[in-house]
Amino acid sequence: MESLCVIEELIGYETVSRDSNLPLIDFVQNFLYDHGVDSRRVPSADGRKSNLVATVGPEVSGGIVLSGHTDVVPVDGQDWSSDPFALNRRDDRWYGRGSCDMKGFIGIALSLVPQMNALRKPIHFALSYDEEVGCLGAPDMIEVIRDELPEPMGVIVGEPTGMAAVTAHKGIVGLRTTVRGYEAHSSQTHRGVSAVMTAARLVGHLERVADDLAVSTPADNGFEPHATSVHVGVIHGGTALNIISGQCEFTWDIRNIPGDDPQLLIDSFEAFCKREVLPGMRARHEACSIDTEILARCPAFDDSGSSILGLVQSLSGRADSYKVAYTAEAGQYQGAGFPTVLCGPGSIDQAHQPDEYIEASEVQAGERFLRTLLAELSS
Numbered sequence: 449m450e451s452l453c454v455i456e457e458l459i460g461y462e463t464v465s466r467d468s469n470l471p472l473i474d475f476v477q478n479f480l481y482d483h484g485v486d487s488r489r490v491p492s493a494d495g496r497k498s499n500l501v502a503t504v505g506p507e508v509s510g511g512i513v514l515s516g517h518t519d520v521v522p523v524d525g526q527d528w529s530s531d532p533f534a535l536n537r538r539d540d541r542w543y544g545r546g547s548c549d550m551k552g553f554i555g556i557a558l559s560l561v562p563q564m565n566a567l568r569k570p571i572h573f574a575l576s577y578d579e580e581v582g583c584l585g586a587p588d589m590i591e592v593i594r595d596e597l598p599e600p601m602g603v604i605v606g607e608p609t610g611m612a613a614v615t616a617h618k619g620i621v622g623l624r625t626t627v628r629g630y631e632a633h634s635s636q637t638h639r640g641v642s643a644v645m646t647a648a649r650l651v652g653h654l655e656r657v658a659d660d661l662a663v664s665t666p667a668d669n670g671f672e673p674h675a676t677s678v679h680v681g682v683i684h685g686g687t688a689l690n691i692i693s694g695q696c697e698f699t700w701d702i703r704n705i706p707g708d709d710p711q712l713l714i715d716s717f718e719a720f721c722k723r724e725v726l727p728g729m730r731a732r733h734e735a736c737s738i739d740t741e742i743l744a745r746c747p748a749f750d751d752s753g754s755s756i757l758g759l760v761q762s763l764s765g766r767a768d769s770y771k772v773a774y775t776a777e778a779g780q781y782q783g784a785g786f787p788t789v790l791c792g793p794g795s796i797d798q799a800h801q802p803d804e805y806i807e808a809s810e811v812q813a814g815e816r817f818l819r820t821l822l823a824e825l826s827s
């Protein structure tokens with residue numbers, strides 16, 4: 449089975465996180481079934497999406513979990529040179545949404561199922577949904593893996609690392625802050641409370657918090673950027689130039705290095721709102737408020753002593769290892785007690801971009817890596 453055929457099929461399913469991934473899951477389940485492999489769905493609460501778990505080979509301990517997320521980020525507003533949901537070759541690159549993040553890895557792994565007939569230790573597939581919106585899908589599946597599968601030796605999360613071993617990633621908390629002010633004619637600034645200007649003050653505060661963290665965090669810790677970061681991505685507020693705005697909301701994230709507790713930052717932000725900002729607002733209008741809700745939370749990952757690091761390095765033929773600033777499901781696997789390493793084909797530099805691609809040489813490197821793993825588990 450040619451891996452590019454499977455990658456092409458996977459990319460054809462428009463599994464943007466906001467949409468259902470069930471057509472893709474149907475395909476994978478049928479594909480595995482056709483090769484004699486039973487799989488099991490671990491669905492979302494509303495049934496619109498599903499994880500998929502499958503074991504290839506004997507039901508014994510000591511296998512390897514190959515983990516990948518089936519969802520992709522949107523292409524809205526991005527300028528693509530070809531259909532993002534069709535695999536397209538130009539030069540030595542394969543273009544398509546998810547080609548590197550991370551349908552390339554999943555496609556390569558699935559394409560090797562026909563060659564997994566002599567395994568003495570199993571390969572477990574663990575395919576999740578909603579990774580791109582805060583790693584929401586994986587926890588239920590990880591529970592099933594922990595409670596119901598024979599204990600694996602470890603987990604390889606195939607995020608695009610250029611086939612280097614990655615032993616740490618940052619965590620993330622996504623938040624939404626809603627400011628309610630008081631509307632009045634904009635000539636009467638003494639009567640109203642501007643939600644937009646209050647939100648701007650809070651955003652400025654968060655920027656100072658981020659700057660302080662960058663200064664106070666030791667720079668040579670292997671992360672780039674080295675410190676826990678705070679970033680506001682979206683802001684909406686107000687209705688007209690001449691109306692003091694009644695409402696403004698902004699969404700923001702904290703991307704914490706291992707060891708930094710994001711809850712401390714959230715608590716300190718809440719305290720700033722309560723002590724420094726709200727009293728002035730409420731002195732003018734009692735109903736003013738600032739509310740912050742948590743949208744998603746995914747733990748940091750730090751497993752530099754992972755018991756499968758040596759295996760992954762020998763499979764990839766590379767002795768180096770790295771830390772990355774993005775967040776993946778590795779922290780959740782580690783939290784459930786699994787030795788974990790990130791390693792997969794493609795570069796994170798191309799992920800989430802218009803004209804996302806994977807180098808043909810990376811597909812080959814991924815094939816080599818997984819073939820060597822099969823040989824290892826078959827001996």
Ligand SMILES: [Zn+2]
Nearest residue numbers: 517549550607
């Ligand atoms: Zn990814």
